[in-house]
Amino acid sequence: MATLVSTADQAAMCGVDVRLAMLARSPLFAGLDDAALERVNDRCHAMATAPGDVVYRKGEPAERLYVVATGQLKLLEHDASGGEVVHDLCVPGSFLGGAPTLGDVAHAHDARALTHGCLLVLAAEVFEGIVRSEPTFALNALTLTSQRLRDAERTVQALSRRPVETQLATTLLRLAVRLGSTDAPARRLELALSQADLAAMSGTTPESVSRTFAAWQRRGLVARGRGWIELKDRAALADLAEGR
Amino acid sequence: MATLVSTADQAAMCGVDVRLAMLARSPLFAGLDDAALERVNDRCHAMATAPGDVVYRKGEPAERLYVVATGQLKLLEHDASGGEVVHDLCVPGSFLGGAPTLGDVAHAHDARALTHGCLLVLAAEVFEGIVRSEPTFALNALTLTSQRLRDAERTVQALSRRPVETQLATTLLRLAVRLGSTDAPARRLELALSQADLAAMSGTTPESVSRTFAAWQRRGLVARGRGWIELKDRAALADLAEGR
DNA sequence: CGCACAATTGACAGGTGTCAAACATAGTGG
DNA sequence: CCACTATGTTTGACACCTGTCAATTGTGCG
Numbered sequence: 001m002a003t004l005v006s007t008a009d010q011a012a013m014c015g016v017d018v019r020l021a022m023l024a025r026s027p028l029f030a031g032l033d034d035a036a037l038e039r040v041n042d043r044c045h046a047m048a049t050a051p052g053d054v055v056y057r058k059g060e061p062a063e064r065l066y067v068v069a070t071g072q073l074k075l076l077e078h079d080a081s082g083g084e085v086v087h088d089l090c091v092p093g094s095f096l097g098g099a100p101t102l103g104d105v106a107h108a109h110d111a112r113a114l115t116h117g118c119l120l121v122l123a124a125e126v127f128e129g130i131v132r133s134e135p136t137f138a139l140n141a142l143t144l145t146s147q148r149l150r151d152a153e154r155t156v157q158a159l160s161r162r163p164v165e166t167q168l169a170t171t172l173l174r175l176a177v178r179l180g181s182t183d184a185p186a187r188r189l190e191l192a193l194s195q196a197d198l199a200a201m202s203g204t205t206p207e208s209v210s211r212t213f214a215a216w217q218r219r220g221l222v223a224r225g226r227g228w229i230e231l232k233d234r235a236a237l238a239d240l241a242e243g244r
Numbered sequence: 245m246a247t248l249v250s251t252a253d254q255a256a257m258c259g260v261d262v263r264l265a266m267l268a269r270s271p272l273f274a275g276l277d278d279a280a281l282e283r284v285n286d287r288c289h290a291m292a293t294a295p296g297d298v299v300y301r302k303g304e305p306a307e308r309l310y311v312v313a314t315g316q317l318k319l320l321e322h323d324a325s326g327g328e329v330v331h332d333l334c335v336p337g338s339f340l341g342g343a344p345t346l347g348d349v350a351h352a353h354d355a356r357a358l359t360h361g362c363l364l365v366l367a368a369e370v371f372e373g374i375v376r377s378e379p380t381f382a383l384n385a386l387t388l389t390s391q392r393l394r395d396a397e398r399t400v401q402a403l404s405r406r407p408v409e410t411q412l413a414t415t416l417l418r419l420a421v422r423l424g425s426t427d428a429p430a431r432r433l434e435l436a437l438s439q440a441d442l443a444a445m446s447g448t449t450p451e452s453v454s455r456t457f458a459a460w461q462r463r464g465l466v467a468r469g470r471g472w473i474e475l476k477d478r479a480a481l482a483d484l485a486e487g488r
Numbered sequence: 489c490g491c492a493c494a495a496t497t498g499a500c501a502g503g504t505g506t507c508a509a510a511c512a513t514a515g516t517g518g
Numbered sequence: 519c520c521a522c523t524a525t526g527t528t529t530g531a532c533a534c535c536t537g538t539c540a541a542t543t544g545t546g547c548g
Contacts, residue, residue, distance in 0.1 A: 077401055080487040085401045103387040108394050131383065138382045139345065139375065145389045146346040152396035153352065157321055157329045159403050160447025161411075161536085164504070194526065203404025205505060210528055226513080243324040405504085408536070439495070449537060454496055470545080 019046060019120055022069040026093050027144060031136045043126045049073070049113035062098030062107050063124045071117015072192045075109045076200065086200040089193065091178060099124040101131060114192035159203045162243060167202040168212050169240035176231060188230045263290060263364055266313040270337050271388060275380045287370045293317070293357035306342030306351050307368045315361015316436045319353045320444065330444040333437065335422055343368040345375060358436035403447050406487055411446040412456050413484035420475060432474045
């Protein structure tokens with residue numbers, strides 16, 4: 001019964017009002033006028049998620065774009081040995097999925113929900129239409145994609161065969177930016193990621209993550225609890241991320 | 245005297261005719277009508293490069309976009325210990341640099357020429373103007389950026405603490421796509437990169453690159469010479485890149 | 489011809505993955 | 519409400535890969 005109520009709650013959170021508010025708040029739709037937002041809203045629908053739900057799989061045709069209203073998801077791939085490689089974490093406001101317009105013929109990774117939540121679903125044709133009719137929207141998409149590109153390039157540098165401390169610190173600071181407000185990174189990270197997920201994001205193993213966190217905690221750099229991490233000394237973590 | 249002549253040759257190659265042809269051939273400007281291309285051409289200028297030339301440095305304000313007409317460049321950063329981390333190689337048709345429109349306030353890396361060559365230079369305002377007036381151009385930019393993003397994400401996976409063989413194979417196959425024709429990857433890579441550069445692109449050391457190449461050569465996977473590498477068994481390299 | 493630089497090869501130590509086992513916790517069902 | 523179980527976390531031991539350092543060889547360029 002308890003789960004039923006919570007599911008219903010989640011469904012209720014996907015009401016039209018929340019959808020419009022979500023659209024307006026998402027950086028992808030920033031600057032669009034109300035009429036345009038209404039048109040978009042009319043042409044998208046909502047979708048509820050539960051932990052473990054697969055939104056789409058790698059290789060499936062990319063014909064939908066998703067905007068996270070509530071909840072968290074991870075984008076991942078499987079390597080040859082079946083292990084997960086987590087590319088990114090999606091939080092409210094993030095968008096995922098793909099469209100031919102973006103050069104995606106097929107999804108490049110799996111998308112899996114980490115929590116209960118709600119997604120807005122946009123068909124590729126709708127996305128294309130907006131890109132063509134709304135220059136502001138096209139610019140938003142271009143800017144956001146460029147930012148993600150730079151983020152990925154920075155990650156490449158950090159992951160390139162450096163000490164685990166460097167890799168983990170980089171991942172944590174990335175997440176802090178993602179989870180924080182627009183102006184300041186978050187100090188306390190509420191994330192649905194397990195240490196195994198953090199390991200998959202940092203290119204290492206759960207054991208190394210555990211050991212590194214333990215060492216950091218002893219040094220007072222972080223505090224940990226169930227489902228959260230607090231960055232107590234961001235400067236020190238930034239130094240580690242830079243390889244010092 | 246010989247260098248003087250070659251420099252003059254390079255300068256000659258930056259003539260208006262070549263510039264227009266280059267614009268038309270670059271995927272960034274694909275689909276633009278002749279009038280638009282003329283307008284772009286009128287508002288950009290050419291620039292010659294010599295090996296080692298620094299086009300821009302990390303941290304400088306991003307106010308120009310560059311399109312490679314001839315020659316090769318590398319995009320790199322320096323880590324804490326001063327070592328180079330090479331992000332990418334740019335060949336004719338590639339574009340580099342940045343603009344506020346793309347979310348760049350400052351360049352995220354250094355750009356250094358590897359060879360004699362010629363670049364077309366586009367001021368940020370010009371770029372912005374085209375984005376706003378030419379939907380096709382905006383879509384091109386969006387598609388190309390998305391492709392680079394996916395490329396970077398794949399690289400993240402490959403570099404995430406995997407055997408050097410995997411990392412090197414991934415780098416080589418990336419370069420093969422970059423250097424090859426539109427439909428087929430190149431079999432023989434003519435590149436101005438030293439083994440140190442390849443190491444910096446793969447997140448490893450020149451010594452490991454040398455050892456790995458030697459082993460591959462013994463197994464008949466590649467053949468090498470001065471300034472070129474031939475991929476003799478792409479399937480085997482692809483397997484290595486996948487971690488098998 | 490000799491110099492500077494790139495590439496090669498070897499020896500060695502250190503970091504990290506792997507495997508294994510003990511432990512904690514939350515969600516489950518009785 | 520409590521035991522039970524699955525899952526995530528922690529800790530330890532060990533081997534292996536790879537970076538580092540060093541010396542040698544090879545190559546293009548002046």
